[in-house]
Amino acid sequence: SRPLSLWRYKEILPVTGEPVTLQEGGTPLYHMKRIGEELGLKNLYAKHEGLNPSGSFKDRGMTVGVSMALQLGMKTVACASTGNTSASLAQYAAKAGIPAVVLLPAGKVALGKVAQALMHGAKVIAVRGNFDRALEMVQELCLTEGLYLLNSVNPYRLEGQKTIGLETVDQLGEVPDRMVLPVGNAGNISAVYKGMLELEELGFTDKIPVMTGVQAAGSMPVVKAIAEGLEVLEPQKDPETIATAIRIGAPVNAEKALLAIRQTGGTALSVTDDEILEMQRDLARKEGIGVEPASAASVAGIKKMAEAGLLDKDEKIVCVVTGHLLKDPETVIRQCDPPVEIDADLKSLRAVLR
Numbered sequence: 001s002r003p004l005s006l007w008r009y010k011e012i013l014p015v016t017g018e019p020v021t022l023q024e025g026g027t028p029l030y031h032m033k034r035i036g037e038e039l040g041l042k043n044l045y046a047k048h049e050g051l052n053p054s055g056s057f058k059d060r061g062m063t064v065g066v067s068m069a070l071q072l073g074m075k076t077v078a079c080a081s082t083g084n085t086s087a088s089l090a091q092y093a094a095k096a097g098i099p100a101v102v103l104l105p106a107g108k109v110a111l112g113k114v115a116q117a118l119m120h121g122a123k124v125i126a127v128r129g130n131f132d133r134a135l136e137m138v139q140e141l142c143l144t145e146g147l148y149l150l151n152s153v154n155p156y157r158l159e160g161q162k163t164i165g166l167e168t169v170d171q172l173g174e175v176p177d178r179m180v181l182p183v184g185n186a187g188n189i190s191a192v193y194k195g196m197l198e199l200e201e202l203g204f205t206d207k208i209p210v211m212t213g214v215q216a217a218g219s220m221p222v223v224k225a226i227a228e229g230l231e232v233l234e235p236q237k238d239p240e241t242i243a244t245a246i247r248i249g250a251p252v253n254a255e256k257a258l259l260a261i262r263q264t265g266g267t268a269l270s271v272t273d274d275e276i277l278e279m280q281r282d283l284a285r286k287e288g289i290g291v292e293p294a295s296a297a298s299v300a301g302i303k304k305m306a307e308a309g310l311l312d313k314d315e316k317i318v319c320v321v322t323g324h325l326l327k328d329p330e331t332v333i334r335q336c337d338p339p340v341e342i343d344a345d346l347k348s349l350r351a352v353l354r
C-alpha cells in the first residue's frame with residue numbers, strides 16, 4: 001500500500017503530469033494525552049502540519065498549485081501573504097525553476113517566514129498596509145501582468161490542502177467527530193471540509209466531522225458572521241493579533257468556510273492573544289508539540305469549549321496545528337525568560353542549578 005503522503009491521494013488531485021513535490025504531507029497525528037486529561041477529553045489529537053517541508057500546511061496547497069502553474073504554462077507565480085504562503089510559494093517555485101513575487105504586510109511578518117521567502121529566492125515586496133490590502137494589490141497585478149495568483153482564492157490550493165482530512169482518517173482509522181482549525185483567509189477549513197465531503201461521496205466514509213473554526217479576538221470576522229447569522233461576511237477593517245499568521249480582516253474564502261461550519265453543525269469561536277500564547281507554551285511543554293502562535297489557537301479554542309462544558313468527554317477531536325514554532329522565534333523569545341548566563345566554571349553552574 002502507498003506511504004502516507006499528499007500524493008497517496010493523487011487520483012482525486014487535478015495534477016496530471018509529474019508533480020512539483022518536496023515530499024509534503026504524511027504529517028504526524030499526535031494523541032494529546034496530558035492536555036486531553038486536563039480538559040477531560042480522552043481522544044484529543046493534534047495533526048502537526050508544521051512538519052511539512054516549509055514548516056506549514058501551505059505546502060499541500062503549493063505542491064498542487066505550482067504543479068498546475070507549470071501544467072497551465074504559467075511563467076511566474078505570485079501571492080500576498082501573512083508569511084507562510086510566501087515561504088511555501090518561494091520554496092516550491094524554486095523547486096519548479098520559475099520566479100515568484102510575494103507581497104507582505106511591512107513589519108507584520110514573523111522573522112522565519114521572511115527568511116524563507118528571501119533565501120528561496122522570491123522577489124519579496126513589503127507593502128505599507130495590511131495583508132488584505134496586499135491581497136487586493138497582488139490580484140490587480142496578476143490580472144494586468146499575467147502572473148499566476150496562488151493565494152487560496154485559487155482552487156488548486158484547496159485541492160492540495162483537502163488531503164489533511166484524508167490523511168487524518170487514514171491515521172485515526174475513522175472520521176473524527178470534530179476537526180478544529182485556526183481561521184485566517186478561511187481556505188484551510190474550507191479545504192478540509194471538501195476532502196471529507198469527497199470521502200463520503202466516494203463511499204469510503206459515512207460521516208463528516210463537525211467543522212470548528214478558531215480566530216483571534218482582535219481578528220474575527222468569521223466568528224462575527226456565525227454569531228450574527230450573516231450570509232455575507234462583513235470585513236473587519238483593522239484586524240490585530242500577535243498571531244500575525246491569522247491577522248486577516250477580509251477572508252477570501254469566507255463563504256466556503258461559513259458553509260463548512262453551518263453544514264456540519266459546527267461553530268466559530270475566538271480566543272485572546274493571552275490564551276493563544278498560553279496554549280503555545282502548554283503544547284510545547286506538556287506535549288512536545290512546537291508550533292507558532294496562530295496554530296495554538298485551535299487547541300486554545302478546544303480548551304475554551306471544554307471549560308464551557310460544550311464537549312463530550314469521548315468525542316474524537318482533531319486540532320490542526322498549522323505552523324512550526326521556528327517560524328516566529330521573536331515572539332517566543334519575548335514570552336520566555338532569557339537563558340541564565342554564567343561564568344564558564346562548575347561552581348557557577350552548580351550555583352544556578354541549586
Ligand SMILES: Cc1ncc(COP(=O)(O)O)c(/C=C/C(=O)C(=O)O)c1O
Pocket residue numbers: 056080081082083084085086152182183184185186187188189245246292294295322323
Ligand atoms: C500558521 C497558520 N495557521 C493558520 C492560518 C490560517 O489558514 P487559512 O484560514 O487557510 O488562511 C495561516 C494562514 C496564513 C496565510 O494566510 C498566509 O500565509 O498568507 C497560517 O500561516
